[in-house]
Ligand SMILES: [Fe+2]
């Protein structure tokens with residue numbers, strides 16, 4: 001299936017496996033669940049950026065770049081919440097984040113501060129890239145024109161965030177080390193996506 005992923009998307013996002021095409025149809029039938037899940041994804045993006053700043057105050061560029069990102073991700077949360085309200089839907093409860101938990105399993109155990117930092121940056125890049133790819137599917141595949149436009153906006157933002165986390169990793173750590181580890185992450189994520197159940201009630 002990965003051969004269907006356009007070279008353009010591969011170059012931008014690096015992802016090795018395209019989302020199962022059935023996913024958009026499932027998501028469309030469970031819009032309340034998808035919007036709820038999306039809302040929490042945005043919230044977690046904001047809180048993770050806060051936590052990265054707290055753990056790395058000496059990294060001036062990171063602090064500079066992630067501070068506005070907190071605001072932006074929180075703004076995304078509010079946009080999703082507004083959409084939920086507009087549609088007279090209900091923000092549901094947060095679900096267990098299987099995708100992110102499985103990514104965390106692949107994190108380097110032990111290791112030095114630098115190894116852990118690199119994995120944290122690459123996990124964020126991966127989540128942003130996969131979210132971007134999923135938003136792209138929604139922006140192309142949903143029937144509702146307003147929803148397609150809505151997801152187009154998110155797709156564009158998350159593409160920029162993906163790049164930012166890679167750039168930050170390469171600023172603080174040798175580029176060759178970053179690239180090698182990124183290749184390992186992409187391979188792992190492909191296997192993860194391949195084995196995951198296709199569910200319409202969640203973004204990943
Ligand atoms: Fe976002």
Ligand SMILES: [Fe+2]
Pocket residue numbers: 045073128157158161
């Ligand atoms: Fe983001």
